[in-house]
Amino acid sequence: MHIPFNKPYLSGKEIEYIIESVNSLKISGDGLFTKKCHQFFEQKYGFSKCLLTTSCTDALEMAALLIDIQPNDEVIMPSFTFVSTANAFVLRGAKIIFADSLASHPNIDADALEALITPKTKAIVVVHYAGVACEMNKINELAQKYNLYVIEDAAQAIDSFYQNKPLGSIGHFGAFSFHETKNLIAGEGGMLTINAPQFIKRAEIIREKGTNRSAFFRGEVDKYNWVDLGSSFLPSDIIAAFLYAQLENLEDIQNKRKHIWQTYFSHFQELKENCQVDLPYIPDYATNNAHIFYLVCKDIEQRNQLIQFCKQQDVNLVFHYISLHKSPFYVSKHGLRELPNADRFSDCLVRLPLFYEMKDSQLEKVVQCVIDFFKKK
Structure with missing residues (x-):
């Protein structure tokens, strides 16, 4: 009897919902099931704004763009994490300042962070390893003291909480993964949560290749233009259809x-x-x-x-x-x-x-x- 490390779980409705998405003739991003997923997360966890992405990596890259990371900005994060946590900021030119884990847990040692802060520090990225929360009150207090952004790498942390607050809702941004190794899966896939309202409009633009396409489809502008930096961060509605079948379970x-x-x-x-x-x-x-x-x-x-x-x-x-x-x-x-x-x-x-x-x-x-x-x- 071979026992694998992981086996992706299918609820039974993934194919049904994918067919429904295909039959809707709107299988690119922000279709029927993308909206259903956004609504689910915003209602269940109270996230201010959710945007599905093609991966957690993409969500982190969006966060780096939203806080306007520039060459030589410093970003503090744990050393014990996946390379995507760092890559998202290195791609914008940031210098990564690695912090140690706690002795008792792989999470970042909040008490060691203040000594790493310099005038060049722009953000602290925390990773909730194994879905277990970092000490967010201490981290947010430091961020407020030094005017820093806080990004939660919550790739592993869906449906987990810090003092009754959903992980991904506590920093300025949260980034989730729906990779096939996670609790909820879509094959690949991710999500950015935007908890500071001033970033919501720009997040939509960055996700849509730097255009105001989302505002256009809501009827807020008569045509859409290239207005900012961006990339193609939104996933196919087929990915969202798969994910929604998981959310129901x-x-x-x-x-x-x-x-x-x-x-x-x-x-x-x-x-x-x-x-x-x-x-x-x-x-x-x-x-x-x-x-x-x-x-x-x-x-x-x-x-x-x-x-x-x-x-x-x-x-x-x-x-x-x-x-x-x-x-x-x-x-x-x-x-x-x-x-x-x-x-x-x-x-x-x-x-x-x-x-x-x-x-x-x-x-x-x-x-x-x-x-x-x-x-x-």
């Missing part, structure tokens, strides 16, 4: 994922008590959307041995990010600052299979495989 998807996550957590308590691994930490101010279940091993050797042992049992465990401050592209630009917590998670963190259609027998096999490995140690 949000509660069911989340309940199943949380069941799997909690089963892992309870079964591995003894490993933690014996100081063999660390388990995910959920702060009091955060909720858990069960995007990732991970273990933190003692060192890279133990982590690699665990992956190999489970692979031999046909169970697919995977590690995650390599610290960006040590990447071949950025190592010479970062300087000599050590980020030990980010490096620890790069070396020691391992992710376990977690997907909607995971059977109890598969879950039990993964649990037993991990326990068996540590019994042999």
